[in-house]
Amino acid sequence: MNNPIRKELAESARTFVIKIGTNVLSDEKQALDPSRIAALAEQVNEIRARGKRCVLVSSGSIGAGMRLLGLKERPKDLPHLQAAAATGQAHLIGLYDQAFQKHGYRAAQLLLTANDFRNRSRYLNVRNTLHTLFEYGCVPIINENDTVSVNEIATPFPTAMRSDIELPHSVRQTPTHAGTKFSDNDQLAAMVTNLLDAPLLIILSVIEGLFDGDPRDQNSKLISNVEDWDDNLFNCVGSSRSSGGTGGMHSKLTAIKKAVSVGENVILANGEDNHVLMKILNGENVGTAFLGRGKFMPAWKRWIGFTINPRGSFVVDDGARRAIVEAGKSLLPIGVREIRGVFDVGEVVSIKTADGAEFARGLSNYNSDHAHQLIGQRSEEIRTKTGTLPFLEVIHRDNLVMLD
Template sequence: MGVIQAYESCFMEHEVRAAQILLSHEDLSDRTRYLNARSTLQTLLELGAMPVVNENDTVATAELCFGDNDTLAALVANLINADGLVILTDQEGLFTADPRVVADARLVPSAAANDPSLADMAGAVGSLGRGGMQSKLNAAKLAARSGADTVIARGRLTDVLMRLARGEELGTHLYADSEPMTAREQWLAGQLSLAGTLVLDPGAVEVLQHSGRSLLAVGIQSVSGSFFRGDVVACHDHQGVEIARGLVNYDAVEVARLCGKSSDQIESLLGYVGEEEIIHRDNLILL
């Protein structure tokens, strides 16, 4: 019996139809395909079907794949604005240290999804899956972007999903601790592959982080990557830390010519003026 046939048989016992959904990185990186995927999932849920989502491994490459099902699950949670994400694993939850090595390691019952101290508690890759506890923490951060809480629990516990649905406290509860992003912001933040990078000067970093304004050419120091108008690019500070990302209004070659220049020089340098901003504030998200 195939995997999807097993799902169908189990769900049919409860008079629920299962629907297999295979997603690739391109389905979530392209805005139109992203919206189509969201519409499909929402329609299936409205019809009472149970979507069974997996990565489309037949077309995925090492450079353009989700990497693990934890990440995929979190991005799907963003996609449908789920209330919560449950990640089942071979451990009871997140511990203060690896319980297989440290005898007095304690279970972390609850914490904020973006608590930086959690990263030090995550051990190496688990015996199941590719991600390990670190990828589950990253997934919880992704899920929190749309306001979803995450529970990490042992998958072999009896009736674990039913018990969680009844409100029983199992595993580790990582709660969303920031304002939910809009659907467009989630799409931008969830990009796994970026077309290029813009390195910004300190003044531009300050403006983006504290003034909520658009990115102008005068604040860009250098450009890397081969990208085109409408691609998603990263914005780094001079130390290489990504502070933002957004949809760029000019091709890489054009942005390179505009670096450090004022907006009123765009026409003389390029021969035309598309937009005054390299990235408009409506198409930019801070990280």
């Protein structure tokens, strides 16, 4: 049965970003199931025929490699995990390519790390590559580059980062920071979604959607739509991981929260249904739909507010907080009471109240050393002492994002 909300989600999306979990692609023996990949290709072909673009964020390389290498259980050390990923990835992309060739086009492989989203030039290269692949009619298949990740593949990476388009007011971005690992492909899929215009993120798992309790309990009910995000949704799920992959429902909700916070829509559904994508395309009421909160946020503001880890913080007084929150003003030096952390020009900095509550983030016009010399002073006082003041604002409003 068609649902007006679901119909609007599908029709308004220009690009479908489809995250496919390991268990969705696996048979009962945890080997890759070519028939499932063929069914996905059939549906992707129909989606493309209706004028949509498709990107697949696909797990499954380690599981495929384990089977090819004759491993009975998932390796626990990094070199053997990476060896399984390297072996399995070739097999995985080969199956996708064979399936898509039947419809007259090819699969294109992109293996990414978190640093590809932190570094501005690398981020732009990824985005430009995706758009060029769309021009050629290819279907991008994205996975994490496990073979070069420096952290344990099973170790969560707290918040991956990325750069974006040219930033206003000539604020420059500094080089990357430590860490190259996503926690899992749910997080990667959310970040890929941020790369694209008018996306719909579809997360395919092996459950019907989000339930209001344990899905194994017959009294639990499927939640059809989540119109307003509430962190209490995390109470609906446990902390266990899926059997074949690295993620679980908690991870999926974390990724979904990031997406809806910047205005993106997400559908969580059962990928074992070989027609699930067609049902979503037709606006049928399958899985759980999470609706984006507020207006869709420009890409560079999504990067500032919800993707990159702040390098420090400005603790401000109540007057500065009111000016930012209620009057839409920039952050001036006089409103800053304390500076924490070490950061450079153009890095993301938190804006907090005296009790430590973070309410905004922005790009600093000054490094931490220079900012220490300015805090609590009026512009006239700073000019008198230093003879110059490159920026009146510590953070300009155009480079500031409210978190609530």
